[in-house]
Each structure stands twice: as structure tokens, then as C-alpha cells.
Amino acid sequence: MLEEYAETVWHSSSKSHYLEKGYVFTKFGDKFLVPIEDLSPSSSAELTKVCDDCGSMISKKQKFGAIMIQRKRTDGRDRCGSCGATWRHKTYKPNQGKSFSDVHPEIASLYHPTLNKRHIDYVSKSSGKIYYWICLKNPNHIYQMSACERARGKSQPLEFCPVCYDKKGNMNPNWKGGITTLSSHLRNLINQWKEDSVDACDSKCLLTGEDYDDIHHLYGFNLIVKESLCELDLSLKDNVSEYTSEEIIQLNTKFMEIHSRYPLGVCLRSDIHSLFHREYGNRDNTPEQFEEFSMKYRDGIYKEQILANEYTPKIKPPPKKRNLKLNIKQAGEIKYLLLHSILTLEEIGDIYGVCFQSISDIKIGLNWKEAYPIIPPNDIINKAKNIQANKYMNPELFLEIRSLLEQGKTNAEIAKLLNVKSKKISDVRLNKISKRYEKMLTLYLAAEGKSDQK
Known part of the structure; x- marks a missing residue:
């Protein structure tokens, strides 16, 4: 405290306290001076606090009773607002079972032990403060993120690392040698086309009316890829990684443009789909070939071949419908x-x-x-x-x-x-x-x- 003495008054609630200290009672309401250490714990005398941590004086005076309550709630030291916030930040500990390490023990193991000033046990599970984290796959990668964002489930899995995410090709820990073929890459772009094809066939095999297994391109997928590469004057390479990022974007755009020119696919049972490709090959297929195959199937030409091959339906989940306005x-x-x-x-x-x-x-x-x-x-x-x-x-x-x-x-x-x-x-x-x-x-x-x- 800045003051050494404080002025107080005789009051029924504090009379016994001051009599025990050796003061002589006069009458209620009379004022008298007492040293700070003799004040009643509930005294309303206003005093000037001095921060015990930084030594600064707090301009706004506080009642002695309020100061004593604050001391009981903390470690008994007087602090200014800034030092008080720092002390609370260092010493705060969530309730049992509600700390970050209790709720997310696996992610807590990636909490940086030296760069973070607070121990992980003192971090709340929903804390919005920024902390340092270590990459699971590459310990040299250190990044900053709030605790609540780091624990965001599917969008931030255990192996998530924004440093790795920004690295492409063989610099990324998930790199597997660039084995994705161009065909596999482009087929990932046509999920909407598949959904539209299933809707057009009412989720049934076009020839049997039973549940379908595959979706057949009436116009060969390889022909569409060839057209895309030809129009962009690009050559077919073994892996997607051999193309530049600009070429990939151009190829994605051109492929989607050309793919939309041709009809939707048809749903077929897997055995009938395989039979078609045995008859007409796996490449350069046309709608005319499928029309001819359909007529032969309806005429019963393939009946013996289908019966000879025992059909086993594929077990697959129902097609997912996105509840979105986007495709x-x-x-x-x-x-x-x-x-x-x-x-x-x-x-x-x-x-x-x-x-x-x-x-x-x-x-x-x-x-x-x-x-x-x-x-x-x-x-x-x-x-x-x-x-x-x-x-x-x-x-x-x-x-x-x-x-x-x-x-x-x-x-x-x-x-x-x-x-x-x-x-x-x-x-x-x-x-x-x-x-x-x-x-x-x-x-x-x-x-x-x-x-x-x-």
C-alpha cells in the first residue's frame, strides 16, 4: 500500500476488532487514524495499491475489504491489471477432465514443450490462444495454431501440418513417388457426371432392370482424354506429377469442357459390363457399339455366356447425394x-x-x-x-x-x-x-x- 495510515470510523461491526487491538472506544461515527496493518478485514477505507510485481502505482483507489478478498483468491500479492492477467495466464488450470491434454491426449503429444510458455495441462480444451505445435511426420516442422482450431476433428486430423500442406511433390511427407496416372486423376473430376448418369437410369441396370454395379462411358473415356491432350498440344505422360501446375489446371478445364459434349453414361451390371468390353475391347468405344450390343443382348445372343458366368453383385454403399447447390x-x-x-x-x-x-x-x-x-x-x-x-x-x-x-x-x-x-x-x-x-x-x-x- 502507498499509505501507512488510514482513517476509519467506529462501527458496530468492527468495534470488537479495534478493542482487541487496544483502541479506546469513544462513540459510533467518530473518526480515528489507524495503521494499515490494524485495519478491519472488511474496512471500507479507500487506499492506493502498488503492484508487487512491476512496482507501478494504481491510480484508482480501492476499498481495503476488496483488496483483502483479492489477496485471498490469489497468492496474497497486489498486482496491476497487466501483471494480474499475466499471472492468471500462467497459473490458470482447467477443471479436472476439461484440459486439452485430458480431452485430446494424442494431439497434446504434439504440443511444443519449450516454445510454449504454458504447460499443456494448463491449456483449456476450447482455448482460442495461439500455441506452437510439432508436425507428426516431420519434427522439424513447427507451426502456430490455436488449441481449439488444432482439435477440429476431420478438418485438422492428427497428422495435419500446414507446412507439409504447402509443400508439393516429393517435398510432401505423403509423397508416394508420383504414381497417380492421368486417367485416375481425371476420373476424380466426373463424380457429378456419375450421379447424373445414375439418376438418368433410375439407379438400375439399363439392360436387366436390376441393381447396377458399374457406369459405362458410351463414348470412350480414353478418346476424351486424347482430345483434351490434342487440343492443348500436350503429350500423354506416365504420371500426373510430370505435368506443371499450369498444365494440370488447363487440362482439368479442357477435359471437363470436352466431357460435357458427350452423353451421360449407362448403368450396367458388372458381368454385362465385362462382357461388353470382351466383345468390343476396352478402348475407343462408341455409342454405336453399345447400341449393337444392346440389340444382341435383347435377342438372347449372350444368354448362354451370362449363365455360364455366375454373377455376384458388388457390395457397395448407396450413392451419396450432396445437400449443396454446387457441383x-x-x-x-x-x-x-x-x-x-x-x-x-x-x-x-x-x-x-x-x-x-x-x-x-x-x-x-x-x-x-x-x-x-x-x-x-x-x-x-x-x-x-x-x-x-x-x-x-x-x-x-x-x-x-x-x-x-x-x-x-x-x-x-x-x-x-x-x-x-x-x-x-x-x-x-x-x-x-x-x-x-x-x-x-x-x-x-x-x-x-x-x-x-x-
Whole structure:
């Protein structure tokens, strides 16, 4: 306390306390001075506190009784607001069974033991404070994340590591040699087509009317892949990892565009599907071949062959129906916009008519994990361009300024010619361009079919 003495009054509640201390009673209401150490524990005398940790004086006076209650609740020391918060942070411990280590013992083992100031046993299971964590697969990877976010179940599994997530190819701990073939990669893009094909066949085999096992491409899948590669002037490579990220995006977009030109698939029993491919081969199939096969099947030509092969239905879960307004193609377009635009989640949601949470789920991988980035159609890109143009310099203007600078024009000449401020021209000249604006230019050039040669 700053004061050594305090003024108090005789009161019925504290009379016996002061008589025991040797004070002489006069009458109730009379004031008298007493040393701080003799004050009654419930005294209302206002005193100035001095922080025992940092030594600062607390300007606002407090009643002595309130100060004594605070001391009982803590370790008996007086503290200012800042030192009190620090002390509580260090000494707080959740109730038994409610700490992070009690609820999530496996994830708690990844809590960094030295970089974090607080022990894991003192961290609440729903704490929003940021802590350091160690990657399960690579102990050299250390990242920061709040406790509640780290324990987010499916979206943040035990092996989750944002450092690994950002690394691609053989730098990623999940790398298995790049064994994914192009066919397997592209088949992951057509889940919506499969659902539409099942709906068109009413979830039954087209020829038998029984439950189906497979979905048959009327127009050969390999022919669609060939057309996509041909139009992009790309060669067929053994693994997806051999293509660049730009080539993959272009291939995804072109494949989805060409795949949509051809009819939906047909649902077939697995034995009938295998019989078709034994008759007509596994590649370069056409709708005419299936039409011929259907006529022969209805005429009973394949009856003996089907009876000879005992049919065993495949055990498969019912097709999942997503309760979403989006399809896999739109999810791929959204992933492209998240990578190559400066739009917020709300703005992308407005373009596709969904809430920002749906876009957020795609961004963090909670939904549409199988979708790959594809270039959106021109109407979507134009909408994105219009939104972005209100935030930053118009891309056409930027490219025009850069072109004039390359021609040797001065800032003053360009400002007069284009009626813009010289500050904008200086920013272009000095290449003061943010990463977000680079994304905007990427989107603009993709829409215009241009290449940005810096």
C-alpha cells in the first residue's frame, strides 16, 4: 500500500476488532487514524495499491475489504491489471477432465514443450490462444495454431501440418513417388457426371432392370482424354506429377469442357459390363457399339455366356447425394478463384449463390476434396473482374501504363495522355505490385487469353 495510515470510523461491526487491538472506544461515527496493518478485514477505507510485481502505482483507489478478498483468491500479492492477467495466464488450470491434454491426449503429444510458455495441462480444451505445435511426420516442422482450431476433428486430423500442406511433390511427407496416372486423376473430376448418369437410369441396370454395379462411358473415356491432350498440344505422360501446375489446371478445364459434349453414361451390371468390353475391347468405344450390343443382348445372343458366368453383385454403399447447390465443376472453378483472385469468400459466394461458409469449407478441404482447380467460364471471370476492378487499378489501365513505360514515355506524359495520377504510374514503374494484385492480373489475362511477359 502507498499509505501507512488510514482513517476509519467506529462501527458496530468492527468495534470488537479495534478493542482487541487496544483502541479506546469513544462513540459510533467518530473518526480515528489507524495503521494499515490494524485495519478491519472488511474496512471500507479507500487506499492506493502498488503492484508487487512491476512496482507501478494504481491510480484508482480501492476499498481495503476488496483488496483483502483479492489477496485471498490469489497468492496474497497486489498486482496491476497487466501483471494480474499475466499471472492468471500462467497459473490458470482447467477443471479436472476439461484440459486439452485430458480431452485430446494424442494431439497434446504434439504440443511444443519449450516454445510454449504454458504447460499443456494448463491449456483449456476450447482455448482460442495461439500455441506452437510439432508436425507428426516431420519434427522439424513447427507451426502456430490455436488449441481449439488444432482439435477440429476431420478438418485438422492428427497428422495435419500446414507446412507439409504447402509443400508439393516429393517435398510432401505423403509423397508416394508420383504414381497417380492421368486417367485416375481425371476420373476424380466426373463424380457429378456419375450421379447424373445414375439418376438418368433410375439407379438400375439399363439392360436387366436390376441393381447396377458399374457406369459405362458410351463414348470412350480414353478418346476424351486424347482430345483434351490434342487440343492443348500436350503429350500423354506416365504420371500426373510430370505435368506443371499450369498444365494440370488447363487440362482439368479442357477435359471437363470436352466431357460435357458427350452423353451421360449407362448403368450396367458388372458381368454385362465385362462382357461388353470382351466383345468390343476396352478402348475407343462408341455409342454405336453399345447400341449393337444392346440389340444382341435383347435377342438372347449372350444368354448362354451370362449363365455360364455366375454373377455376384458388388457390395457397395448407396450413392451419396450432396445437400449443396454446387457441383464438382463449380467447386473446381471456386478453387481456381481462391488461388488466382483477390475476392473474399463472401464475394465468391455471391457469384455462385451460396453462403461464404460453403466457400470456406472448400478452401480448407472440408468439402469437395476431389475437385481440382479449373478455369471458370468467361461470364464468371467477368463478374470477378468487375468486383476486383473496384478494389485495385483496372488491369487494362495497368497493362497500358506498362506498355507506355516500355516505350520510354515519362510519368508526366503518361499522366496527361491517360488522365491518371502520376503516383499510380510511379507504382507501376517501380513494380510496387502486391501478390493480391498479381492474382488479379492472372485472372484478367486468363480471361483475355493473353500471356504476361514481365
